[in-house]
Amino acid sequence: MALLELRNVSKIYHLGGEEIRALDDVSLDIGAGEFVSIIGPSGSGKSTLMHILGCLDTPSHGTVTLDGIQVEKASASELARVRNRKIGFVFQFFNLLPKLNVVQNVELPMIYAGVSGSQRREQALQALEMVELGNRLKNRPSQLSGGQQQRVAIARALVNNPRIIFADEPTGNLDTHTGEVILALFRRLSQEGRTVILVTHNPEIAAVTPRRIEIRNGRIAEKVDARLAGLDRLAASATPAAAVAGA
Amino acid sequence: MxxxxxxxxxxxxxxxxxxxxxxxMMGIILGVTSLVGMAAIIKGMENGMKEAMIAMGGVDKVLTRDQQVPAWQDHLADQAPGITLVDVHALKRSAPLIRLVSPEMSLDDVTISRGDKRSDYSECVGVWPSVLEMNLHTLEHGRFFNDLDEEQARPVVVIGTGIRDELFGKPSEVGREIVPLGETIQIDGQPFVIVGMFQEYIGEQEAKERARAKLEAAQGTSKAAAGPKRQRGWGRRGGWAFWRKNYTIYMPLNTAWVRFRSAGRGTGIPDPRLTDMDIKVADFGRMEDAIQQARNVMLLTHQGIEDFTFETQENQIENINKQIRNARMSGGFIAGISLLVGGIGIMNIMLASINERVREIGICKAVGATGPNIFLQILIESAVIAVVGGLMGLVVSELFVELIGVLTPSQNTPMITREAEAVAVGFSALVGVIAGILPAIKAARFSPIEALRYE
Structure with missing residues (x-):
């Protein structure tokens, strides 16, 4: 069974009596350890898809299974618990809490997981070491560069050791070079065996992943065969052209 | 966690x-200040009244007062004898429920002098030794009168320290305590020998202050050294009841009669009536019975004419308690309203605050905060604001009470009680929690996506 299973998922919004199908009958499997990008222009429904995949939202129709949990039936508190334990989020605007320093920001998910103080500090330090920010523990987010802030956000996403990392336009607010550093970090996470899902509108960024899921008008327009890409994952991630050729 | x-x-x-x-927090600060301040003022009142009550002789003392004869005895009014020593002897013999009878014959408007010094005020009274127990006096120097003094109407007096201060000098001014035993003073020109002096009666508040002043002087940190001793406000501190008690001059009852009353001071008519006859009951629990017994005895000696009445301190205590209750109620009401207003202020600011922090709350939810987590967090935040405000209120109330003490000095110095402080802080925490409920519910209901999208 795949880590994430979507079956006939629709998300319908009602805006002033008009029905908007942000997602229209989407079925999708994402296996454990995959490095996937979800790509599409703005308004295509990719954000909605990410919200549903990330348990931030529930579908109007269809079923979502995450690591064996029926998401569409879960209560808000259960969803929060799933997000806390199984998912790490990285956002375009970093979304760090401005009043907390770097370590406290990274500790935040563990507070809600009920981890004890000393263990929290230890795990946060480990996660920050991993993103090479072990020397900026007491800084406020506003005292860090964009790339550093995003690395803090990644540390925060990793700290509860989740199975899935969601990144929503993680390089959108960064310059090209810093963006590459961040993408390299995701690639490393993927190589370490985590499931990484990258949401972007930029095909160049999507090109780093072996598998791409393209969304148009709420439907999956095209996808790269996971098994094909998986055969040559390292090569594919190294040369974007190969991934395209593999399609 | x-x-x-x-x-x-x-x-x-x-x-x-x-x-x-x-x-x-201002609302809470003011609310706590008014609550604690009000409680302190009331406590001060209560203390002052209780002390005064004891200074006047305690709760088991019953005063016998002259009273106009009832309407139906109007035709007997000219036969009304008034309260005299006959009543005292009768009560002593015939009313076993009465433990102590103390006749008093006070001499109003007498001049107390010694050389060129005078005391403008005095409580000059002819008494029996039973007055000591009746009015809770403590003889510190010398002796009290004996039967011989009484029988021979000797010109001897026992004085309070206030009279000593006026005629011989205050210890604080003279530098040493003068004990004028054996000295002679004039009462309306007649020489009297001082045979005893009472201790100095002071209220608890003043006793504390003096102890502090003494301590400061001993440590050499007294500020008084920099200039003349500053007296807070006007008038005498320490309570009028104590002050009055210190201006006592007691002489044997017979002396007052023979040397003053029998000559008919002022009117030329000898007046054997007592100005006061205080009694103490043997058993406080049988106060009613004792008073009835006294009344029966006295109706006999007064030939049925009811020209007297009894006044218990119980009535006074009841009055005091009623006043305190009323003051407490109105004070609590005012403080409650200010705390309520403070709570509304907190609710308002918390609503504004969560609207500012929609994004932060969204982030917390995205990383795994549940609705109840957020609810609790906002609620605690609100309570923290209120409690911090409450604690600041305690500090402000200390200053406030100090200020009251300086501005309106009285015998009833306000006293902050721990209970009032605990109630005030507890109540502000409660107000904070209640004020936080609505904002907390609102924040807990934010959807994470909406919150994250919010700019």
Missing amino acids: IILNSIVIGLKEIWAHKVRSLLT
Whole structure:
């Protein structure tokens, strides 16, 4: 069974009596350890898809299974618990809490997981070491560069050791070079065996992943065969052209 | 865990918006100040009244007062004898429920002098030795009168320290305590020998102050050294009841009669009536019976004419308690309203604050905060603001009470009680929690996506 299973998922919004199908009958499997990008222009429904995949939202129709949990039936508190334990989020605007320093920001998910103080500090330090920010523990987010802030956000996403990392336009607010550093970090996470899902509108960024899921008008327009890409994952991630050729 | 973190975050929020937090807390600060201040004032009143009550002779003392004869005895009014020594002897013999009878014959408007010094005020009374127990006097120097003094109407007096201060000098001014035993003073020109002096009666408040002053003087930190001793406000401190008691001059009852009353001071008519006859009951629990017994005895000696009445301190205590209850109620009401207003201020600011922090709340939810987590966090934040405000209120109320003490000196110095402080802080915490409920519910209901999208 795949880590994430979507079956006939629709998300319908009602805006002033008009029905908007942000997602229209989407079925999708994402296996454990995959490095996937979800790509599409703005308004295509990719954000909605990410919200549903990330348990931030529930579908109007269809079923979502995450690591064996029926998401569409879960209560808000259960969803929060799933997000806390199984998912790490990285956002375009970093979304760090401005009043907390770097370590406290990274500790935040563990507070809600009920981890004890000393263990929290230890795990946060480990996660920050991993993103090479072990020397900026007491800084406020506003005292860090964009790339550093995003690395803090990644540390925060990793700290509860989740199975899935969601990144929503993680390089959108960064310059090209810093963006590459961040993408390299995701690639490393993927190589370490985590499931990484990258949401972007930029095909160049999507090109780093072996598998791409393209969304148009709420439907999956095209996808790269996971098994094909998986055969040559390292090569594919190294040369974007190969991934395209593999399609 | 989450609770501790929420408290820390709450304190950070307060610190991050110092001015706003202070304004928010103002309502609570004022509420706590008025609650604690009011309680302190009432406590001061209560203390003053209780002390005065004891200074006047305690609760088991019953005063016998002259009274106009009832309407139906109007035709007998000219036969009304008034309260005399006959009543005293009768009560002593025939009323076993009465433990102590103390006749008093006071001499109004007498001049107390010694050389060129005079005392403008005095409580000059002819008494029996039973007055000591009746009015709870403590003889510190010399002796009291004996039967011989009484029988021979000797010109001897026992004085309070106030009279000593006026005629011989205050210890604080003279530098040593004068004990004028054996000295002679004039009462309306007649020489009297001082045979005893009472201790100095002071209220608890003043006793404390003096102890403090003494301590400061001993440590050499007294501020008084810099200039003349500053007296707070006007008038005499320490309570009028104590003050009055210190101006006592007692002489044997017979002396007052023979040397003053029998000559008919002022009117030329000898007046054997007592100005006061105080009694103490043997058993406080049988107060009613004792008074009835006294009344029966006295109706006999007065030939049925009811020209007297009894006044118990119980009536007075009841009055005091009633006053205190009323003051407490109105004070509590005012303080309650200010705390309520403070609570509304907090609710208002918390609603504004969560609207500012929609994004932060969204982030917390995205990384795994549940609705109840957020609810608790906002609730605690609100309570933290209120409690911090409450604690600041305690500080302000200390200053406030100090200020009252300086501005309106009275015998009833307000006294802050721990109970009032605990109630005030507890109540502000409660107000904070209640004020936080609505904002907390609102924040807990934010959808994470909406919150994250919010700019």
